[in-house]
Amino acid sequence: MTTPTPPSSSTYAPGWYPDSSNPGSERYFDGTAWTSSVRPAPSSAAVDRPELSAKRTNILGVAALVCSVIGAVFACIPGALFVGWVLLPVGFVLGVVALFQKGKTKWQGLAALILAVVGTIVGVIVFVSLAAGAVGDAIDDTTTEEVASGNVAEAPAAEEEPAEAEPAIAPAQELVLGETAFGVDTESGMGWYAVELTNPNKDYIFSGAGIDVEAYDANDVLIDTDSSYGIILSGTSFYVGNFFDIGSAEIDRIEVRGPTADAATHSAAAETGSFDMGELKTGSEYDWMNVSGTVTSNFSEDQDMVRVDVVARKAGKIVGIDTTYTDRVPAGGTAAWNVDFWSVPLDSQIEAFPHL
Structure with a gap:
């Protein structure tokens, strides 16, 4: 049996070494002598197998997140609620679709869903607050008639003419x-x-x-x-x-x-x-x-x-x-x-x- 080329040290360490008598194989050295244990040499292609490539960026998820972010911002602005109510449903739908795309990141779609729901809730609160404030201001500003109270006036003298009656208020008509x-x-x-x-x-x-x-x-x-x-x-x-x-x-x-x-x-x-x-x-x-x-x-x-x-x-x-x-x-x-x-x-x- 031809032994492998010895390493640079004076003795072999226990382990597997190329077997020059059997190309493509390795023989085990126990630290003292070569054993009869032989195995195929590992393929270089099997060493350092590349890891699976990272998941690709989810473009649809990014678009959903952008729509939800902008929609949530506009949902907080009284004069721009309509824009928020348009963009938030779009962000929500795109976020749902993004979650089901294979081989792509999911966090953008999930974040878009959460933000769309939160933005919608905020938009509803802003709208209700505005409506309640408008109704409250309207009630406060409504002109109401006040009825004065006081002592009963003395009967007019015979020569005095009675005061003219207030004109009757006409009833309201339908819109x-x-x-x-x-x-x-x-x-x-x-x-x-x-x-x-x-x-x-x-x-x-x-x-x-x-x-x-x-x-x-x-x-x-x-x-x-x-x-x-x-x-x-x-x-x-x-x-x-x-x-x-x-x-x-x-x-x-x-x-x-x-x-x-x-x-x-x-x-x-x-x-x-x-x-x-x-x-x-x-x-x-x-x-x-x-x-x-x-x-x-x-x-x-x-x-x-x-x-x-x-x-x-x-x-x-x-x-x-x-x-x-x-x-x-x-x-x-x-x-x-x-x-x-x-x-x-x-x-x-x-x-x-x-x-x-």
């Missing part, structure tokens, strides 16, 4: 529903509506009024409902909103439900405030239209969170809506506002209506 329109935004998939309401009462307002708009399909199935709350002042105005849960259904008609005449509050026209809408300016950037304007207050007190509903018309037909808020309109002062239309013709005619 009048005018033009209505609805449609679906092709980009977001959400439905929208615009309804024209007229308060024919000069000296009555509707405080804390709720306007419910219901969407039905061709089979008279109720698809979704949207509600808005505030003060309905005297005169004619448009109210707009969105249907978020219509899914794949098609809107065939809408129904509008509002307060009845017995819910009206007497408020003399001379004492009730009003708004004046300034000149509207439009512009375009890429494929969306930018609308800006001003609103002037005739109220004796500052008005917070004044809502501006915007309607776009094309050839006389309503083709889109949007809404925004001003942080504050000073008493007797003016505040600016602006809004972006994403899915209307750039040559549309624009109308805007302020609300409390």
Whole structure:
């Protein structure tokens, strides 16, 4: 038997060494002599087998996380809640899809799901707080009649004429529903509506009024409902909103439900405030239209969170809506506002209506 080439030391350490008499094999040396134990030499390809490559970055998960982060931020901004409510569901759906992609990281999708849920909860809290504040301010600002109390006056002398009786207050009239329109935004998939309401009462307002708009399909199935709350002042105005849960259904008609005449509050026209809408300016950037304007207050007190509903018309037909808020309109002062239309013709005619 030919022994392997000895190592540089004077003695062999116990172990496996190449067997020069049997190429491709190794023979075991026990520290004293070569044994009869022989084994195939390990293949170099088997040594240091490369580890499996790391999981690839989940691009869809990253997109979901970005949508959820931006949506959560906008959900905390009173004037931009709508943007947050659009992006958060998108982030949630993309996050779910990202979790089921094989061979890609999962943490972005999971983080997007959690953030979308938290952002939605925060957005609901912000919306409820704004609505409660608006209703509270409306109730505080409502003009109420006070009945004076005092001593009973002495009977007038015979030569005195009796005081003239106060004129009777006319009863309130019902709200009048005018033009209505609805449609679906092709980009977001959400439905929208615009309804024209007229308060024919000069000296009555509707405080804390709720306007419910219901969407039905061709089979008279109720698809979704949207509600808005505030003060309905005297005169004619448009109210707009969105249907978020219509899914794949098609809107065939809408129904509008509002307060009845017995819910009206007497408020003399001379004492009730009003708004004046300034000149509207439009512009375009890429494929969306930018609308800006001003609103002037005739109220004796500052008005917070004044809502501006915007309607776009094309050839006389309503083709889109949007809404925004001003942080504050000073008493007797003016505040600016602006809004972006994403899915209307750039040559549309624009109308805007302020609300409390």
